Amino acid sequence: MNAKLPLFATAAALAASVVSAETWDMPVAYPSHNYHTENAEAFAAEVGECTGGELEITVHPNGSLFKGDEIKRAVQTGDAQIGERLLSAHANEDALYGYDSVPFLASSFEASEKLRAAAEPVLAELMAEQGMTLLYSVPWPAQGMYFNQEINSVEEMEGIKFRAYNSSTARVAELAGMVPTQVEAAELKQALATGVVASMISSGSTGVDEKTWEDMSHFYDVKAWLPRNTVFANTAALEALPAEVQDCVRSAAEAAQTRGSEEAESLAGGFLDTLAENGMNVAEPGEQLQADLAEIGDQMTNEWLESTGDKGQTIVDAYRAE
Numbered sequence: 001m002n003a004k005l006p007l008f009a010t011a012a013a014l015a016a017s018v019v020s021a022e023t024w025d026m027p028v029a030y031p032s033h034n035y036h037t038e039n040a041e042a043f044a045a046e047v048g049e050c051t052g053g054e055l056e057i058t059v060h061p062n063g064s065l066f067k068g069d070e071i072k073r074a075v076q077t078g079d080a081q082i083g084e085r086l087l088s089a090h091a092n093e094d095a096l097y098g099y100d101s102v103p104f105l106a107s108s109f110e111a112s113e114k115l116r117a118a119a120e121p122v123l124a125e126l127m128a129e130q131g132m133t134l135l136y137s138v139p140w141p142a143q144g145m146y147f148n149q150e151i152n153s154v155e156e157m158e159g160i161k162f163r164a165y166n167s168s169t170a171r172v173a174e175l176a177g178m179v180p181t182q183v184e185a186a187e188l189k190q191a192l193a194t195g196v197v198a199s200m201i202s203s204g205s206t207g208v209d210e211k212t213w214e215d216m217s218h219f220y221d222v223k224a225w226l227p228r229n230t231v232f233a234n235t236a237a238l239e240a241l242p243a244e245v246q247d248c249v250r251s252a253a254e255a256a257q258t259r260g261s262e263e264a265e266s267l268a269g270g271f272l273d274t275l276a277e278n279g280m281n282v283a284e285p286g287e288q289l290q291a292d293l294a295e296i297g298d299q300m301t302n303e304w305l306e307s308t309g310d311k312g313q314t315i316v317d318a319y320r321a322e
């Protein structure tokens, strides 16, 4: 007898009409075991819980749904409802997106948090103009320089093939006489292994993700800046949700920002230990190298202030006033 079947179907239909779950795709560019991705998973779980399953967010790691450099556009156009992106990679579109990658402006976790808060109104406005709602951001550990040889000055970098992830990294390379190529993290291992690139600026976190000790020998802890991964939603998709669901998204975002930032700070030292344990030479930059990089940093700070005008200055003033 199949008497139960229609009954079951009715119950299912009823449940669906009560819950009517909305599902969102959340593309991210970094691997599933990276703390940014784990934090995004925890954010998605919290949204699910808070909304009683009314909004389900599926995180797609490692550029699997949209590649890193496609994520912002996907969210802007609504192909994805929410996403995580290293926004500084879009500084060529608007230099304000590079606020977190101005050399030596903010080189500690504490300073990075101050800079984030100072930049938030300007960044949120810029994103709103593009149909996106800023939700949260989490820093990477301070950026160091990776090479496959000892480096004591900028002069010694001449001609080295360099992996860039945004216009600041490309500009450092250019000013140092290196040859930059933009490579997303998901393609980095292959670019290193095949010799397309042989150096980079990044954190110990990405160094560990990509097992850089297999391809490079030296890490210099120059603490150039702490770039951030930013999570944002398509504004129309967000505003189509019931008010209490939107509240859940915003409160989970706030919690994710705090949790992710604490996680970054607590993991940072261990990443460098792991590089060293695997045979990399992890060191402070020498005096000459430090002085050379400071000079490049000054030039790039001026360039950034010139290209961002009043808005960039507003961010720097608010940051320094903190």
Ligand code: PCA
Binding pocket: 086, 140, 141, 165, 184, 185, 201, 202, 203, 204, 205, 206, 227
């Ligand atoms: N890792 C990311 C961005 C900054 C970082 O530490 C990357 O290298 O792609």
